[in-house]
Amino acid sequence: MTELRHDWQVSEINTLLALPFNDLLFQAQQVHRANFPANQVQISTLLSIKTGACPEDCGYCSQSSKYDTALERERLLPLSEVIEAAKTAQGQGATRFCMGAAWRNPTDKNLDRVVEMVQAVKGLGMETCVTLGMLTDKQAERLREAGLDYYNHNLDTSPEFYGNVISTRTYQDRLDTIEHVRNAGINVCSGGILGLGESRQDRARLLQQLANMKHHPESVPINDLVRIEGTPLAGTDKLDPLEFVRTVAVARILMPKSYVRLSAGRTEMSDEMQALCFFAGANSMFYGDRLLTTDNPSENHDMQLFARLGIQAEAAKPSASVHF
Numbered sequence: 001m002t003e004l005r006h007d008w009q010v011s012e013i014n015t016l017l018a019l020p021f022n023d024l025l026f027q028a029q030q031v032h033r034a035n036f037p038a039n040q041v042q043i044s045t046l047l048s049i050k051t052g053a054c055p056e057d058c059g060y061c062s063q064s065s066k067y068d069t070a071l072e073r074e075r076l077l078p079l080s081e082v083i084e085a086a087k088t089a090q091g092q093g094a095t096r097f098c099m100g101a102a103w104r105n106p107t108d109k110n111l112d113r114v115v116e117m118v119q120a121v122k123g124l125g126m127e128t129c130v131t132l133g134m135l136t137d138k139q140a141e142r143l144r145e146a147g148l149d150y151y152n153h154n155l156d157t158s159p160e161f162y163g164n165v166i167s168t169r170t171y172q173d174r175l176d177t178i179e180h181v182r183n184a185g186i187n188v189c190s191g192g193i194l195g196l197g198e199s200r201q202d203r204a205r206l207l208q209q210l211a212n213m214k215h216h217p218e219s220v221p222i223n224d225l226v227r228i229e230g231t232p233l234a235g236t237d238k239l240d241p242l243e244f245v246r247t248v249a250v251a252r253i254l255m256p257k258s259y260v261r262l263s264a265g266r267t268e269m270s271d272e273m274q275a276l277c278f279f280a281g282a283n284s285m286f287y288g289d290r291l292l293t294t295d296n297p298s299e300n301h302d303m304q305l306f307a308r309l310g311i312q313a314e315a316a317k318p319s320a321s322v323h324f
């Protein structure tokens, strides 16, 4: 059994990140095989249930009201549309349906509507995930009672680099929300974005924050920045793909039992880079031709890639397990 550690020093993480590439990938693959089936990837589909006009100023985001990104704002989707989208995703093989809203935090009225959505999607036999911004402990409790399986709330980057990206919500706010979710007994989905212009040290510090939580997040999304016209980060240099793969490998080593999700940015990744990410221990991804507001590879392309790699989509679990 792999022992889970929660006391990683940043120097140890930097040492892993700097290993010869083959040594790092070999180690990550060994950890992966000790904890997960070698050739299975879990697939989740995203739906934006409320798009745009967000009061936060996240420097990467198409949905912030602070930037002119040519995005049409939309009201909260009606329940029937959400159910239709979930059924389509399920028909295409997704086992988890993730609903995202561009809010700083949900009002209690908003939450009533989301609760209905969670119950309806669960009723189809899918796992549910939502990402709604900051949550109070009471709101997290309500979502748990509705049967929510996962809540996504990312740390995004290191505590040191964070202020370069977001000013309207603090790092501590994010840690507090994650704690409310954890305390309510909902599975935590938390990760970050690479390619924001951060250094390797920042990537090490982000991974350290995640890996030293009392419980590792059950799901760790690693996003590659989607550079959106009109946002402050639109002109950021692309991160070296091999550095991205290295970071995935180190996430796998530090959090051996967590699902590491290859998240935003796959349309700009080659098939070969994605194959390396799976080898490095990524075992979950977003599936379906849309993320929230940007494109994702087509279902057809992804299924062909899985076939070429001998990867199978993980089957639906009978009921979602909560590790608490």
Ligand code: SAM
Pocket (backbone or CB within 6 Å): 054, 060, 061, 062, 100, 101, 102, 103, 104, 131, 132, 133, 134, 153, 154, 156, 192, 193, 223, 224, 225, 226, 227, 228, 264, 265, 292
């Ligand atoms: N508004 C909620 C919040 O931020 O908590 C939920 C939705 S937000 C879009 C979810 C996450 O998506 C962000 O924390 C960020 O990590 C990721 N994300 C958003 N825009 C992105 C982009 N352009 N490229 C990569 N990741 C992005």
Ligand code: DTB
Pocket (backbone or CB within 6 Å): 046, 062, 098, 100, 131, 152, 154, 191, 192, 221, 222, 223, 226, 263, 264, 291, 292, 293, 294, 295
């Ligand atoms: C996460 O870490 N990545 C997803 C999900 N959690 C909600 C969102 C990616 C968004 C990419 C940009 C867009 O489509 O707007």
Ligand code: SF4
Pocket (backbone or CB within 6 Å): 054, 055, 056, 057, 058, 061, 062, 063, 064, 101, 102, 103, 104, 133
């Ligand atoms: Fe709003 Fe979330 Fe986008 Fe930040 S990432 S601007 S909180 S929708």
